[in-house]
Amino acid sequence: MIQTATKDASGRLLPVDTIRKAFPIFSSPEWRELVYLDNAATTQRPQRVLDAIAGYYADSNANVHRGAYALSEKSTGLYESARELVGRFVGAPSPRQVVFTKNATEALNLVAYAWALPRLQPGLQILVTQMEHHSNLVPWQVLAQRTGATLAYVRVDDSGHLDLDDLRQKLRKPTLLVAVTQASNVLGTLNPVARVVELAKEAGAAVVVDGAQSVPHVPVDFGELGCDFLAFSGHKMLGPMGIGVLVAKEERLEEAEPFLYGGDMIATVDWHQSTWNELPWKFEAGTPNVAGAVGLAEAVRFLQEVGLERIAEHDRALTELAYDGLAQIDGVRIFGPPPDERVGLVAFDVDGVHPHDLATFLDARGIAIRAGHHCAEPLMKRLGVVATARASFYLYNSPDDVEALIEGVKAAKEFFSP
Amino acid sequence: MIQTATKDASGRLLPVDTIRKAFPIFSSPEWRELVYLDNAATTQRPQRVLDAIAGYYADSNANVHRGAYALSEKSTGLYESARELVGRFVGAPSPRQVVFTKNATEALNLVAYAWALPRLQPGLQILVTQMEHHSNLVPWQVLAQRTGATLAYVRVDDSGHLDLDDLRQKLRKPTLLVAVTQASNVLGTLNPVARVVELAKEAGAAVVVDGAQSVPHVPVDFGELGCDFLAFSGHKMLGPMGIGVLVAKEERLEEAEPFLYGGDMIATVDWHQSTWNELPWKFEAGTPNVAGAVGLAEAVRFLQEVGLERIAEHDRALTELAYDGLAQIDGVRIFGPPPDERVGLVAFDVDGVHPHDLATFLDARGIAIRAGHHCAEPLMKRLGVVATARASFYLYNSPDDVEALIEGVKAAKEFFSP
Amino acid sequence: MSLEALYQEILLDHYRRPRNFGVLKDADVHEHGVNPLCGDEIEISLKVENGRVADVRFQGKGCSISKASASMMTEAVRGKSLEEIREFVDEMEKVLKGEKEGDPEQLGDLEALKGVSKFPVRIKCALLAWKVLEQGLERAGGGTGEKETT
Amino acid sequence: MSLEALYQEILLDHYRRPRNFGVLKDADVHEHGVNPLCGDEIEISLKVENGRVADVRFQGKGCSISKASASMMTEAVRGKSLEEIREFVDEMEKVLKGEKEGDPEQLGDLEALKGVSKFPVRIKCALLAWKVLEQGLERAGGGTGEKETT
Ligand SMILES: Cc1ncc(COP(=O)(O)O)c(C=O)c1O
Numbered sequence A, B: 001m002i003q004t005a006t007k008d009a010s011g012r013l014l015p016v017d018t019i020r021k022a023f024p025i026f027s028s029p030e031w032r033e034l035v036y037l038d039n040a041a042t043t044q045r046p047q048r049v050l051d052a053i054a055g056y057y058a059d060s061n062a063n064v065h066r067g068a069y070a071l072s073e074k075s076t077g078l079y080e081s082a083r084e085l086v087g088r089f090v091g092a093p094s095p096r097q098v099v100f101t102k103n104a105t106e107a108l109n110l111v112a113y114a115w116a117l118p119r120l121q122p123g124l125q126i127l128v129t130q131m132e133h134h135s136n137l138v139p140w141q142v143l144a145q146r147t148g149a150t151l152a153y154v155r156v157d158d159s160g161h162l163d164l165d166d167l168r169q170k171l172r173k174p175t176l177l178v179a180v181t182q183a184s185n186v187l188g189t190l191n192p193v194a195r196v197v198e199l200a201k202e203a204g205a206a207v208v209v210d211g212a213q214s215v216p217h218v219p220v221d222f223g224e225l226g227c228d229f230l231a232f233s234g235h236k237m238l239g240p241m242g243i244g245v246l247v248a249k250e251e252r253l254e255e256a257e258p259f260l261y262g263g264d265m266i267a268t269v270d271w272h273q274s275t276w277n278e279l280p281w282k283f284e285a286g287t288p289n290v291a292g293a294v295g296l297a298e299a300v301r302f303l304q305e306v307g308l309e310r311i312a313e314h315d316r317a318l319t320e321l322a323y324d325g326l327a328q329i330d331g332v333r334i335f336g337p338p339p340d341e342r343v344g345l346v347a348f349d350v351d352g353v354h355p356h357d358l359a360t361f362l363d364a365r366g367i368a369i370r371a372g373h374h375c376a377e378p379l380m381k382r383l384g385v386v387a388t389a390r391a392s393f394y395l396y397n398s399p400d401d402v403e404a405l406i407e408g409v410k411a412a413k414e415f416f417s418p
Numbered sequence C, D: 001m002s003l004e005a006l007y008q009e010i011l012l013d014h015y016r017r018p019r020n021f022g023v024l025k026d027a028d029v030h031e032h033g034v035n036p037l038c039g040d041e042i043e044i045s046l047k048v049e050n051g052r053v054a055d056v057r058f059q060g061k062g063c064s065i066s067k068a069s070a071s072m073m074t075e076a077v078r079g080k081s082l083e084e085i086r087e088f089v090d091e092m093e094k095v096l097k098g099e100k101e102g103d104p105e106q107l108g109d110l111e112a113l114k115g116v117s118k119f120p121v122r123i124k125c126a127l128l129a130w131k132v133l134e135q136g137l138e139r140a141g142g143g144t145g146e147k148e149t150t
């Protein structure tokens, strides 16, 4: 349906006009003209995904796993094949290693509560990078406080790269785990996760990878990364809200305690003792979001048809345009590495224009960007700012969108500090 | 839209034919003839709810709370007004007391981790009833094991009622909390929660009410119950999967630790210390299921239009029919109190026919019931069975559905133990 | 899939009049198993002689499928070596999951279980007795012929 | 809602040339506040005499709205009693939330903040300085006129 073969003149862009037709919001009367550049927060959804959700409810809806009737079997089949598909998409060796959660944040908290908490103690260290999103940071901060373990930060250098020497250095202390984002939601930096994993393994530490910004935008292979845990969210990759994923090494899941307790995650319940279900259901308590999983599977199919490589290329082409255009504006400072070392987003500030004012100003011109700390306050401190503006791209954004952004920033400068 | 004024001949039933038209699954080619009697597991969804979800994605979709642009403001507005509506539906005094979770199970685990865990210690007791669903039981079992607190059970008598004398007796020991379901998903029993709360308060214990089976079926008022916590699930009340609710006293939420850590639940994050957001967001980490909340709000509107009183009456009329019809079959044993003391479900067993065989047999006749332990293994032990069959009703079920069930049970008896 | 295809006469017969029902007093192995899904329980007692099943009994509560499957199993495994049984259990699992047709001659009465493959949630019922048997054999010392009572 | 209605000339003027910017050396109250949403920070120093604001300064980082609001505030509260200020803050909150029209004469320059009510996420920016002021007054002993330095 989506023309992936036709490349545009520049040879790197996707056929945006065709793609936009697949997304109902871009033909809604209210938002037809919207330049939506907040994709790192959440993406829009194609009609196909909405149809998959509604279709599930209209002809397959029942609770899963325990129903001895055909409708429940159908629902269970859809749920479990969504798991297989989503798992394969990120190179999970087996669906046993794929746990559905409500979002990436829950997936990361699951790792914290179920695996890390029982293993932490004074003298042990958790390493996080200075560029983590709060979701891959605050859980570790709290665990450190609760257990007496140490929380230490791996430095981010001035160019927005992870300081691997600092990591090597810090790994000399006994370390339970390293928490690292594969792609920063502020700097855009694509971290060398496989290398981080190598160093961590040598030091006997496990690695938790936050894939919230990478899985939607670049091909990710869990096996190749070699990490212990990988978390991501459906809503940042064209899927519905309310569904996230944790992929993990089987061994880690086996040795972890359960996290949420209740229906479906048990094998047997006696008055004072219970035993747990097999993987991955041991970690899925209560009625799961079957429709969410089905919707996410459809989103993955959509992404696969377009092709992750091509999406990454498209993102990068737009990022280059934005980077170059913004860099030329007097007083604009861009945070993070050059465009070819990042995913499709650019965070920046404008001298004399507060990011919040910029966002409001652009909003009035129909351009949606984000302003704030982007749930990465420590990184803001590291960068010496309180907030930045951020534009983030996806497969339905065009060079015109980038142009509108650049013109908007210029006009804002003129308006606020002429 | 729904004719709530027209009562049928019996005067107690809803206009089922009209209502069924609102549910797409009942006009799907595959399930048009389905007699769906597994509503206690999950309900079907009206088209309006599906439209609300798709409509949200098509013209309001953005991340909430932090976006300084109009689309995000629209999305935030919808999310927060869904919270108000759902809160009002169960008599929550303020939206600050309404936390969205992914299901009732997460809501109950939230209470366990965030409020109870830091307060439990050896010498303190958790009281649960013998009729709790695993979701309001296993979390407490595990907390008791972890903290050295005692888990004790409040007796269920042979008629399926809570033994209040036993509760009074057991409350003599220092008790942190009493966990009680408002309606049993096996016995159907509607527990005298307000009375339980009175007794518990006298003893200085908090009360956690599992409303998963009551909120969808009878009018529930959080203030009148007087309990500290009330949990329920959207998918059991015509809403989408992936959304649940915890309503709580403000004081309890204020004094509780956060549960999931990450984006949106923080006020400030420093390198080694964070502070938390206001209620209710302190408990909502990561991107919430906005579409789920919007869908649940639409489901609540649907239920309000029909009227909870009328739904309860309809359920009861069907339950009486089922109870009386089944009781007349030789070898059928019904668990729990008489129909006028229960919500709309009947669990039973049939001499010589295993519940699983019965479910498969009925499925072949197009009747979906549940067979098993219904996530209540301890209760099964109390009843002296390993499994039961259960039929549960809702506003789209008709006397014909009940008739089909009764005839099916008779035929199964004939088939398996002639 | 019709009910009659699942609940064949021979299956119902084994359910109503289970063969080798009970406990072996002088068993070498007692093994117990549960299907948490439906609460079915089964206990198998086994006498092993020269590495072959000399005698076997089962008892327990369960649905028609788990009971009939257990009953048929007791008839099928007598005289078989532990190695043969293991292969047979593998084979049965594939047949029940619909991954294999199976050899009618070898299957005998067990042929009647094939309908289960069309009812995914019931496959566990049919497999329960076999899983417990396998577990018991492993505990008894596997294919080495060594014995151990539990 | 147009940009011009939000960013009125007078607001931009307060933003670009904030009034009473700085710190009071001999202040009775120093109060600091943060808007976690956007990282805006503000510090207010206040001299209180006979239960009335004798002098006031603010400094901090922030967007145009929070800065202009702070700047206008410093002009509006001078000479006011703590009780009057409290009422005024209540009033401002209602005006900013669009719940009330407000009295143009009383508002003065602050009238220019009314456009904020159409931009829900920006209301917090406009309220920040006022919240910090209120907090400082409370810390200073509330309406009782008692003083306390922090
Ligand atoms: C009484 C009761 N409590 C709790 C639950 C758990 O609900 P959920 O699976 O939606 O978390 C259920 C439903 O299975 C229930 O019947």
Ligand SMILES: Cc1ncc(COP(=O)(O)O)c(C=O)c1O
Residues within 6 Å of the ligand: A040, A041, A103, A104, A105, A106, A133, A135, A136, A181, A183, A184, A185, A210, A212, A213, A233, A375, B263, B285, B286, B287, B288
């Ligand atoms: C890098 C990163 N990690 C984690 C998250 C959290 O994702 P979610 O809010 O879906 O749980 C986000 C998105 O906000 C993110 O950008």
